Amino acid sequence: MPSLPPRSATCGEFGSARRSRTVTPARALSASSRVSSALLHEEGLIGPIAGRGWVVVERSSASGVVGLLPRYRQIAAELRAAIEEGRLWAGAALPREAGLIARYAVSRATVRQALAVLEPDGLITTHPGEGRYVRVR
Known part of the structure; x- marks a missing residue:
């Protein structure tokens, strides 16, 4: 089950501090990812799992299993x-x-x-x- 990267990984990828107050690529991406996450969640494509974060909702036609x-x-x-x-x-x-x-x-x-x-x-x-x-x- 593929999961979305945590914010700390995104910050590391763009070379910015996680707690930085300036607008960095990671901070901008983080803000837009919250909006994107909300949209994907509304469409039923991702969902939260406690302790794991946001994950892609699996849709298996073989067993009819849909969910997290x-x-x-x-x-x-x-x-x-x-x-x-x-x-x-x-x-x-x-x-x-x-x-x-x-x-x-x-x-x-x-x-x-x-x-x-x-x-x-x-x-x-x-x-x-x-x-x-x-x-x-």
């Missing part, structure tokens, strides 16, 4: 949708971690978090040394 979800929850929602729609049937092996990492361009920890969401819900089961499979109901 952490990346691992988005991946879990897409896998859940694939299981519920029958694209991954009971007893089928889930893609390997390496495949999910490449497909979603995320870290191994993010993939593991996504899979950890599905296991307690009874959708998948883990067989150590073999992989993860869609649980037979």
Whole structure:
């Protein structure tokens, strides 16, 4: 989930002090970015996440997920949708971690978090040394 740069990074990019009282490129950009952020937020393209700042709203047609979800929850929602729609049937092996990492361009920890969401819900089961499979109901 791409995020917008913090003001401190913008100030550093333009070589100005963050607390400067003079009008600097960073200060001008900061003022215009607040207006831009408000417009993008009104259009539903970005939104705030506590502790992360403004982030781009993900729109996934595969799972119908629209919103400000952490990346691992988005991946879990897409896998859940694939299981519920029958694209991954009971007893089928889930893609390997390496495949999910490449497909979603995320870290191994993010993939593991996504899979950890599905296991307690009874959708998948883990067989150590073999992989993860869609649980037979």
